[in-house]
Amino acid sequence: MTAPGRQSTLRALEVAGLTHSFGPNKALDEVSFSIAPSRFCVLLGLNGAGKTTLFSLITRLYSNTSGAIRVYGHDVRRSPGEALQRLGVVFQQRTLDLDLSVMQNLLYHAALHGFTPREARERAEAQLERVKLADRAKEKARRLSGGQMRRVEIARALLHDPKLLLLDEPTVGLDIDSRRDIVERTTALCQDDKLAVLWATHLIDEVTPAKQVVVLHHGKVVADGTHDAVLAATGATDIAAAFASLTQAKTEAPSLEGAGA
């Protein structure tokens, strides 16, 4: 087991030298970045950039054969239990059972975590309160809007009190108000509840000045830093222009040393 580092240097997520291939196709190429505790990090990349592959490696759907992934200092390959216990995940595909009630969806998941029925219900109620859906607990999931379903999925991902939340394209398919709502709620979780967040998206307007941004392009990290540091390194005046220059012209990562979270 990798011993967790000192509090001051401990990273919520640390990805180091990670490469992953599907046959001849290198989906991730020496990917390295880290996220500090309580930090919101946007993983920005076009379709096919490698975002979902990275999530699949962090969550152990695939086993990494190169590099290292550590969650709060715990290596996912050597100490998967310790690492995954600190991780909550909202997958790109919708994963609620639409024929079950909102509460049943959460209870089922809580049972998989090994909570007693009473503890499961208490946790489910608390998390539904947190995403402001306590009043919908008894309704069938299929009666919820897309944005509300996402909020239930976030509540479900938080049932076991993770310290790092991964969300893979959580706003895809949502209207503009629901998108804003999900972004704001997740930002609040990060600020108020000291949760580190890794948010994968191809939607540039989800990068705001307070966030760390990691730009992934053709499996490589081409920028990693604060919003302002990415602008400074690319000479762009807004993040859309920075992203365009990074993904169309650049083959090398600009130097953003010391600019990360």
Ligand SMILES: Nc1ncnc2c1ncn2[C@@H]1O[C@H](COP(=O)(O)OP(=O)(O)OP(=O)(O)O)[C@@H](O)[C@H]1O
């Ligand atoms: N199971 C797989 N088998 C073969 N190739 C794959 C597989 N999964 C992903 N790839 C390839 O790996 C690369 C990265 O794909 P990935 O799905 O990780 O990107 P992404 O950034 O999540 O894009 P999207 O937003 O479209 O899901 C792509 O070239 C994709 O075709």
